[in-house]
Amino acid sequence: MDDEVIVCRCEEVTAGEVRAAIRAGTRTIAAIKKRTRAGMGLCGGRTCARLMARLLAEETGLPAAAVAPPRARPPVRPVPAAALAEED
Amino acid sequence: MPDVVIIGAGIVGCALAARLAEGGINVTLIDQAEVVAGASGANLSLVLWGDAEPGVSLTLTRRAWDELPAEIADLEARTGLGVEFRPIHTLALVPDGLDPRAVLAGGAHLTEAGFETELIDAAAVRALEPAVDLGGVRAAVYQEQAAINPFLFTLAWADRARAAGASIVTDTRVTGFRMDGERIVGLETAGGPVVGDLYVLATGAWTRALAMTAGVDLPEDHIIGQACVTEALPPLLHGLVGEAGDKRVSFELEVAARGGDASGLRLVEFAAIQAMSGNLVVGQVSHGGPSVGEGVRPGSLRDLAAGLVRRLPVARSASIIRSWAKPVPFTPDHQPLIGPVPSRPNLFVASGLKSALIITPLLSKLIAGAIADGDLGPLRAFSPGRFEERRLDGR
Numbered sequence: 001m002d003d004e005v006i007v008c009r010c011e012e013v014t015a016g017e018v019r020a021a022i023r024a025g026t027r028t029i030a031a032i033k034k035r036t037r038a039g040m041g042l043c044g045g046r047t048c049a050r051l052m053a054r055l056l057a058e059e060t061g062l063p064a065a066a067v068a069p070p071r072a073r074p075p076v077r078p079v080p081a082a083a084l085a086e087e088d
Numbered sequence: 089m090p091d092v093v094i095i096g097a098g099i100v101g102c103a104l105a106a107r108l109a110e111g112g113i114n115v116t117l118i119d120q121a122e123v124v125a126g127a128s129g130a131n132l133s134l135v136l137w138g139d140a141e142p143g144v145s146l147t148l149t150r151r152a153w154d155e156l157p158a159e160i161a162d163l164e165a166r167t168g169l170g171v172e173f174r175p176i177h178t179l180a181l182v183p184d185g186l187d188p189r190a191v192l193a194g195g196a197h198l199t200e201a202g203f204e205t206e207l208i209d210a211a212a213v214r215a216l217e218p219a220v221d222l223g224g225v226r227a228a229v230y231q232e233q234a235a236i237n238p239f240l241f242t243l244a245w246a247d248r249a250r251a252a253g254a255s256i257v258t259d260t261r262v263t264g265f266r267m268d269g270e271r272i273v274g275l276e277t278a279g280g281p282v283v284g285d286l287y288v289l290a291t292g293a294w295t296r297a298l299a300m301t302a303g304v305d306l307p308e309d310h311i312i313g314q315a316c317v318t319e320a321l322p323p324l325l326h327g328l329v330g331e332a333g334d335k336r337v338s339f340e341l342e343v344a345a346r347g348g349d350a351s352g353l354r355l356v357e358f359a360a361i362q363a364m365s366g367n368l369v370v371g372q373v374s375h376g377g378p379s380v381g382e383g384v385r386p387g388s389l390r391d392l393a394a395g396l397v398r399r400l401p402v403a404r405s406a407s408i409i410r411s412w413a414k415p416v417p418f419t420p421d422h423q424p425l426i427g428p429v430p431s432r433p434n435l436f437v438a439s440g441l442k443s444a445l446i447i448t449p450l451l452s453k454l455i456a457g458a459i460a461d462g463d464l465g466p467l468r469a470f471s472p473g474r475f476e477e478r479r480l481d482g483r
Contacts, residue, residue, distance in 0.1 A: 011365075024247060025246075025250060025256065026122070027122070027258060027259065028121075028122055028258075028259065030121070030122055030125065031122035031123065031258070034122070034123075034124055034129065034239040034243065035239070035240075035243055037365065040365075040367075040410075041319075041320070041409075042319045042320075042407065042409055044409060044410065073383060073384070073410045073411055073412060074383060074384050074386070074389060074410075074411050075389065075408055075409075075410075075411070078319065078407035078408065078409045079407060079408050080404070080405050080406065080407055080408075081318065081393040081396050081397050081403060081404055081405070081406050081407075081408055082393070082397050082404040082405060084389055084390055084392075084393035084394075084408055085390060085393040085394035085396070085397045085404075087386070087390045
């Protein structure tokens, strides 16, 4: 993956920025999110979490299966505030 | 010079690691998750002096506030990370039923310390924050404070610590201490033992449980603070808008009194701020512990959304995209616990801060000095020794 490739479209984060975060010592997707904002957008990291896992595996030499998935936090999908406010 | 092992890579642990390592001390910083995984990053991103208690807290907060612009410029220059520090106003809306003058009088000690706190009327609030619905509000307490990106602020301190030679070990849970009488001789972790001369608990709400493994019960409890985040929106809010309340102290006292049985207690306090990324951060629903692992409760998300829709109706169709539930510690006198534990000479606590983001740059400098020369100086006021010690062995 070239450094210019956009990994997270919502927040416009490139592969190069994710690689720089990994080289600064981040070792999990949760940590990459905090440093780069990748995965912090409206889609909740649905596409970019997989790409971040791939970059982590490539940079660290860890098997892809060893990369922990990001922690799921409610809501599962984006919900308009007004709809949430009316829930019983 | 002692080898120092710091547990907890939040703002306190990272800044202290940087200060100690820059002073030539060998530092290991260890965390169960990643850097800034707990309460240091799960907050409304405020650099807040309005929380300072009268006395030493206020004196140090005043000094920390005055030194902050230079500290942040230095931090950004050393690390190349911009931490999004910016002045903002905070507005505490005073709802009908609370006396605005009484709310203002609660901040008299702040005014005395030179922090400006003033009452403004609804028209003035409307001029500052036109998007806010002022139903039931006739006045607000206005303060000029600041905000920062708490992730980048903490990460910058971690980078600075690493650059000065500190070793940062993440994703490694501490399971207990190895003791030799009253001395700690090692840390038991999921990744094997870690040995140093001095052990620092910068562990926020986990402090009490960890200290118990060293045989000491510290007087610190926690609430679970819950908040949510909307999608990025065009500029709607210029500062922090919240509702003034008077229930926080009694809520915390009740949580502490109920101990392990406090999970049914809850408190709803609306507050919102817009991050530089455009996302609104909406707080806060608090409930009692003891669980530190659970996520946001469904009813809490509803109450957060309802507060947002009521006070910021233009955001009613904005999507809520994530939430958090993090344990936030507090002590019986709302002052932090800083200093060695009397009966455990090489166990040092740095926990229980109310507004950690404002005070940590100064505090980390003072704590590093105290560790290097053994003199706590003004931090003596926060010594765990001010409370009667409860040892688990009954001695």
